[in-house]
Ligand SMILES: Nc1ncnc2c1ncn2[C@@H]1O[C@H](COP(=O)(O)OP(=O)(O)O)[C@@H](O)[C@H]1O
């Protein structure tokens with residue numbers, strides 16, 4: 082008799098159904114697993130037989146064959162232990178196969194029969210739900226799997242004995258509850274920053290519209306400080322955004338204690354990060370930093386120090402909102418709609434343009450350094466600001482009264498205006514001005530005549546590209562939203578242009 086157990090194979094955040102077939106037949110004693118298993122799956126034989134032995138369920142001295150269909154789909158990871166073990170128990174007549182057929186099964190076994198947590202419990206539970214099935218998973222992943230929906234039957238066990246007892250009716254496993262991380266992360270506050278009013282304002286505008294931000298300034302100006310305070314002024318994610326983020330976090334094994342968090346991701350990879358670390362890849366096509374920053378912020382400090390290849394790898398996701406990892410026989414796509422925040426010194430020694438500073442290497446110091454960032458990448462940064470060094474007189478001032486929670490209220494209001502406008506226009510997939518393109522942007526950012534005149538004059542004078550022109554319009558729409566203007570006014574356009582002018586002076590300094 083052949084037992085069938087359903088499980089999944091992950092391709093990015095997609096969980097594809099896999100049928101684990103277990104057959105016990107007479108013949109030479111053997112235990113073989115076929116169906117493109119990787120090393121972790123092949124080793125599952127040892128774990129499964131040891132685990133069953135330790136709970137007093139020895140394998141029969143017969144020929145055991147495990148096949149995982151479809152045969153051409155690679156099976157990677159350690160979550161196949163439990164489906165194989167339950168398949169064996171079913172083929173041995175210990176568990177009823179028709180009961181098990183109502184579940185997807187995932188879990189890694191220890192030698193003592195205990196169940197260890199696995200990555201991907203959430204997408205697996207979603208896939209089970211989409212097919213009208215329940216899920217059997219380790220207890221440690223139970224509350225994560227429970228997020229897939231109230232109607233999903235989640236059986237979360239500490240060890241294999243509990244599962245056997247549950248099906249025998251001697252012990253009932255209760256359904257775990259979806260858990261939200263109650264821990265409020267301690268976030269640095271904007272009120273720690275003295276002076277730098279222009280920098281704070283730019284951060285607020287960037288947060289309100291989801292715009293990419295570039296900060297240029299000498300070392301110690303407070304660039305890293307400002308960027309690390311962005312999460313404190315961003316609103317929490319809604320349920321849909323949280324599930325999208327959690328699917329990616331789940332696949333990369335980043336969900337702790339099965340608890341999801343509504344806080345937006347803030348990823349700050351070091352500048353030594355490789356292209357693969359940013360884009361994703363490796364043996365299992367794991368998500369990279371860009372995908373992990375989905376719906377949140379990707380902060381690249383010391384931008385020119387990143388490898389050129391890594392920086393160029395940013396361009397496509399910035400345009401399409403997803404990363405694509407090419408593999409031998411297919412490719413894996415992850416959502417990666419992040420807000421890019423970058424910081425850099427104006428030159429290698431960091432002091433170009435500082436009053437009273439003369440660099441020994443002359444203007445070449447700045448031009449060589451800035452040339453590491455390609456024009457197209459620079460063009461995608463909507464808001465570009467120069468942060469001058471803080472003056473000692475600013476540092477001596479008392480801390481500002483306004484803190485992150487005040488700014489967060491304005492940001493949230495501006496975001497709500499944008500969301501409502503998109504909903505009114507019948508575009509529920511858009512949330513932020515930064516996502517609006519072409520005709521939609523022209524419709525929402527309808528400047529008053531004098532504002533339009535200013536924009537045309539400035540774009541001629543500054544030689545703005547078409548992309549540059551639309552980026553100014555986008556940022557101006559956000560500034561108007563922060564101010565509560567229905568139409569984009571001249572003052573909104575003027576501020577948006579000022580965030581673009583930095584680019585002009587920045588390249589002139591080179
Ligand atoms: N505006 C400021 N207000 C208060 N402290 C500041 C300010 N700017 C810089 N600092 C101090 O200087 C340190 C270095 O700032 P940092 O953000 O790392 O500079 P950068 O990234 O521009 O080189 C901070 O840890 C902080 O102690």
Ligand SMILES: [Mg+2]
Pocket residue numbers: 304305306382424
């Ligand atoms: Mg820094």
